[in-house]
Amino acid sequence: LVDSLSLPRSCYPIDISYSHDGNYIAAGCSDCCVYIYNKSTGKQLLKLPGHTRRITSVDFNNNSSLLVSGSDDRSIRVWNIYNLFQLNSASINEINNNINNDNQ
Numbered sequence: 001l002v003d004s005l006s007l008p009r010s011c012y013p014i015d016i017s018y019s020h021d022g023n024y025i026a027a028g029c030s031d032c033c034v035y036i037y038n039k040s041t042g043k044q045l046l047k048l049p050g051h052t053r054r055i056t057s058v059d060f061n062n063n064s065s066l067l068v069s070g071s072d073d074r075s076i077r078v079w080n081i082y083n084l085f086q087l088n089s090a091s092i093n094e095i096n097n098n099i100n101n102d103n104q
Helices: 089-102
Strands: 013-018 024-029 034-038 044-048 055-060 066-071 076-080
Touching: 024 055, 024 066, 034 066
Parallel strands: 013 055
Antiparallel strands: 013 024, 024 034, 034 044, 055 066, 066 076
């Protein structure tokens, strides 16, 4: 199934998680991003930047509304999946830039 995903060339998947509702696959990758795919079609739905080193773990919560990612940058991020589907990728990048700027 992972072979059918349209992973970017820069992405080597380190960890894969399947949502408990059966709709999504999350791939934590070597390019510091988490990718979310439609399980049925293999189509990429979201790219979640934010970590500064490779992703080492991803996992959905029981109702598939949250995704947790861990990274070699020693951080853990909790992503609200349902809210992210309402944002476009530019908004996600803007949010992450604001978070990073606040932490400097």
